[in-house]
Amino acid sequence: MEKTELDRQIERAAELVLGSQYPVALVGAGMSVESGIPPFRGPGGIWTKYGEPAMDGYDRLLQDPKGYWLERDSDTGPMAEFRETFAQAKPNPGHLAIAEMEALGLMKCIITQNVDNLHQMAGSRNVAEIHGNSTKLRCIGCTTRWPKEEFHIEDYPPLCPHCDGIVKVDTVMFGEPIPFDVMARCEGETQKCDCMLLIGTTAEVYPAAGFPAAVKAMGGVLIEINPLETVISQRCDVVLRGASGEVLPRMVERIKALRPATGD
Template identity: 30%
Template sequence: MNDYTTATPLSRHIYFRKPAETYRQYHRKELLQNYRKGREHAMEKTQEAIEALKEIIQKYDNIVFFGGAGVSTESGIPDFRSVDGLYHQQYDYPPETILSHTFYRRNPEEFYRFYRNKMLFPDARPNAAHLKLAELEKAGKLRAVITQNIDGLHQAAGSRTVLELHGSVLRNYCEKCGRFYGLDFIRNSTGVPVCEKCGGSVKPDVVLYEEGLNQKTINDAVHFIHDAEVLLIGGTSLAVYPAAGLIDYFSGAKLAVINKAPTPRDTHADLLIQAPIGEVFAQL
């Protein structure tokens, strides 16, 4: 008896000496080759989609952008739902509890401790996505940016027509007299920020859980989305309502979705790019 084994061949002319070990090596090599081929194919598809996006932007002049947390992650601001996001960190209370209207009223000092530590990113700077959107607006292509973010990076990049569905950390108001305060006032204060004029509590102009969205902002967003020829959705899982429901008002020519993970709107998209939005916009 020789030491050759007629194991099930991978092809008509391949047989193995010491089949178990050799087959595993061959299988690992085959898996690696298939992975590389799959990755190369995915990259080719992404490049084709980016070229298609360039053509859409070149063709149309009434474009609206609807974005979420993924737009700012490449600026160092974590996404709530990402692996490094707030939902995956340990606190005494869940983030959605701390960032609720009820918690703010009952535990304002604890709210501000969390808010200062986890919601403010003064060193964040606009990335390629923010900058490209501002460039498209200046070129007369983009009509509006509708964002779920509260970081103010679109304005920092130069965008003028920005609808902030969930408010902004850059705006803070005294709840008693309405006096305005900037970001530095909140950062440099301790405990609950107090108005220098009347002694009232100063509250961030951000939409907390249990609070409604600004009706004028909603109406303006509906108007822009309804009238748009192209709607670009980027950096959002479309999981937060009522903001995500605004997409229903779009009936234009082209819907493009750019997001690393799948979204509920992928099957409706004329163009789908599953990649970080900053990397995509850097190539436009």
């Protein structure tokens, strides 16, 4: 059977991953969309339906944390729809392929812009969530996090038992700084990275946009997995044009096939 161009690019990507010391994935909304989570904007987008969230959401939380919590816990509106969508979403074959790479020692960290917890559900362990995790709560003072079901809210707003800071959902709001611990972790992982997989992300929004640029500047390689051309496609060493759920499992198969010959 004749090899297609995509087959050849998958082969090259597998070789680059095997030849690297510290592969890292940078993941964007495209992966979640494949798992049935609607995008924020565009057709079917949550914000298209309900309107854009307030750009000063974080300031309003600081001014009125109780109001923030009452709105969050309402049974209708975008928050309720988010909760329902996330509760039904399941990891797709792309998430499982990344978890398999991690188990093989060929994925050191997953930096994700998604908040849906699907990497952890797929079995991934080292996940840095730039925009937080919708299944967790976080103290805005000391960044302690709790699974939602483990934090018992007795009064609005809930306060941190360690530092008395306001506790909110871990998901980063408009106007909210990226939590400093996550930011430091992403920067540290990027410094070590010599092969970054850009999966379902346009890598246009900072801080995520800075990570592939840093890897490239240090002489590392970039592999793009995306059904659509992006602003970073031209700078990538290998481009896999396809959905991550289709392309990543094929790449992992090639990695496993090549692995014995390459040795450890």
